[in-house]
Amino acid sequence: MNEKRHEQPGAARVGVRAPGASLAPGSVVGDGRYRLLAQFGIDERAGAHLWRARDGQLRRDVALTLLVGDPADAESARMARKTLERAAHAAQFHHDGVARVLDVLSLGNGITSSEGLLGVVVTEWTKGTDLVDLVAEHPVAPLPAARMVGKLAEAIERAHQSGLVLGLDHPQRLRLTTDGTLRLAFPGPLPDATLRDDVKAIGAVLYLLLTGRWALPGGPAALPSAPHTPNGRLVPPRALQPQVPIELSALAVRTIEDGGHGGIRTSAAILRALEMAVEAEERTQLIQAQAAAGVRPDDDGTIWTTKRPVKDRARRRKLALGVTALVVAAVAILAWLGMLAISFFQTDPDTGPPLNLATPTATAPPPNSAAPPPPPPPPGQAQIGAAVVPTKVSVYNPDGDGDNTSRANKTIDGDPSSTWRTDQYNQQFPTVKKGVGLIATFNDPVNLAKVTIAGGSADTVVELRTADSANPDLSATHVVGTATLNGPSTDITLQQPQRTQYVIVWITQLAKNGGKYQSQIGELTFLPAT
Structure with missing residues (x-):
């Protein structure tokens, strides 16, 4: 799989300038240890610039999350410290779905104020494809998309069990690895990110893979935003891509949207729903493959692995004649039994008047008498009127x-x-x-x-x-x-x-x-x- 880079406008030429520093390919940061090679995105919400760099000491490529800001701004410095603390905690977490944190640099501990940086998160480099490039030409097929998100959801579930927030609610922080799985390549959660933000991010990534659109705020300019209905609800992926199964479409929307009955709020629930959706889609594809190969279920659900039995017209005609003869005979027998019954119960003039079989309490109403009025409705229940038809x-x-x-x-x-x-x-x-x-x-x-x-x-x-x-x-x-x-x-x-x-x-x-x-x-x- 070819490795691609998604550049921000002007990033390769200038990047972000600070007093005495210029972030551009060839520049060095971290006391001269890391040489910048290519920029892969910017998370504007945190001033986080995502780069591939070369570690001059260990002679290997690494991923850098550069926190850019003014050291004199107390609020920016506080938020950067919080992000670095969270990244340092994540260094103890190991999962194939998350790039391993190698080092965390802060002012006075690996970087200087002259570099124009508030902090750096160093992680192992993830070979593969940028997520924006992955959906640039067309969305991902539903089954592969579900499997990709499933691997990422596993990492989220493991991290949440440890009380860690991973912060993957930005598509340029993720990469598709060479073995076809999604990975958080640039860890560094926002200072106020919550477990719920991670869960919503899984739904947004699924939405992105299925539609090519990003459904959360703060996404990159290179990706179109997900559309919404006039009442503000998120348009389901199935409305944009009819081939998306109902289950996956509903899962994406229910995971992203807040509140309401039936929303999905945990990664464990997403994993269960994904497993069922993948199973259903695999079954659908198997049936379609069987139909294409001529293996079709019969009317009673039986699957003929070669071909349907040959239907002989002559045999069918003989069978129809036989059934007709049986029906005629059955009708004749029933008619004979009916005549016997009538004869048995018919009144004999020599034996007196017929028996009165009516019960003593069953009295017929007198002729021409009015029918009794309907009973009134139960106490407290309204009288029902004539039906009304909606417009x-x-x-x-x-x-x-x-x-x-x-x-x-x-x-x-x-x-x-x-x-x-x-x-x-x-x-x-x-x-x-x-x-x-x-x-x-x-x-x-x-x-x-x-x-x-x-x-x-x-x-x-x-x-x-x-x-x-x-x-x-x-x-x-x-x-x-x-x-x-x-x-x-x-x-x-x-x-x-x-x-x-x-x-x-x-x-x-x-x-x-x-x-x-x-x-x-x-x-x-x-x-x-x-």
Whole structure:
């Protein structure tokens, strides 16, 4: 793999100047020990300049994180000391996913004020490719991207168990090694970096590999920023690259975004989710490879490794004639048995009037009498009125792009057989995402008392929620009812009518079918209180 360098504008010519110093290729730092060779990036947030250098004493290449600033600035000097302290602690940590810290230099201990530096972190040099160059032409395929991030997540988990923050929330601090794994090549966490920042960085790196865009603030100018929806939510990778599996797309977004139900906040949770996503993607690729090779599952799930059995037309015709003859014979026998039954129970005029088999308490209503009125509703429950139809129904998915959005309005077309379906998932909610649902919008607020769901997938668990807008955060909605779908239709009756203009049918658990997870809804009926 060719090793590349990503230069900052003007870095090769001038770099950053300070009194009596110039950072440029050929310059020396650290009391003349390290000769600068090439710059690989700048983390502007910390004034950290990332260089490849030559160790003149040990005659080997090293990676330098140069903390550039004014020594007279007390705040800059304090932040630099904090970064150096954290880097020194990381020197005791060893993992293939993190370059080994060789030395930490500070003012008066390896560097002088004339060099214009506040500190230097020296680490072993990592051969490979700059992460920016890796995605410059096109994003990385989903399966390799997941594997790359998995190795990095392992290092994060090990470090966090030791109480260490690694500080990898800048793409130019990472490099792809010659064996295809990601590595933190320029350690040196920001003074205020937290464990959560490391976790968010894993999601941002996954997002970058899948889309070529950086989703955290403070990234390099060479990388485009990740787009956001009008309500400020991060656009999922799948919306930018349709070949990205739903699981990986949701994992990236849930890891980066703060707050909310279902977010991923630990590296251990990321590792588990990545393992499942890799397993699902490998299985999908195996099925696709089998299909390309002519190895296809039959209708009953059987896989024929050569070819399907030959279907003989003559044999099929004989079989059809035989089945027809059996059906005719069965009908004749049933008709004969029916005649016997009628003859047995028919009244014989010589034996008197037929027996009265009615129970004494079962009395028929007198002719032309009015039917009894329906029972009143239970105390405290509102009287239900005629159904109201929303102006539209759309897919509600706070994690980003929705499922099967073009068919959402099928749920209010009056035909339960025309359905809306979720996407098909390899894992159950909330492992993949918090959930997905439908949001109904009415012209005017309605005093909602009951919702009927027809044609729904059995064992699907739903929450009925109300909202104040057409695109709310899930945390801003209110649960007013829950149900598990079962049978042709399921009613969700509210304990108290709710006046609202926006109603969400939120799926929290999908129906399972053949190892996959997917649910459908045929028709939604909204009933107000009178």
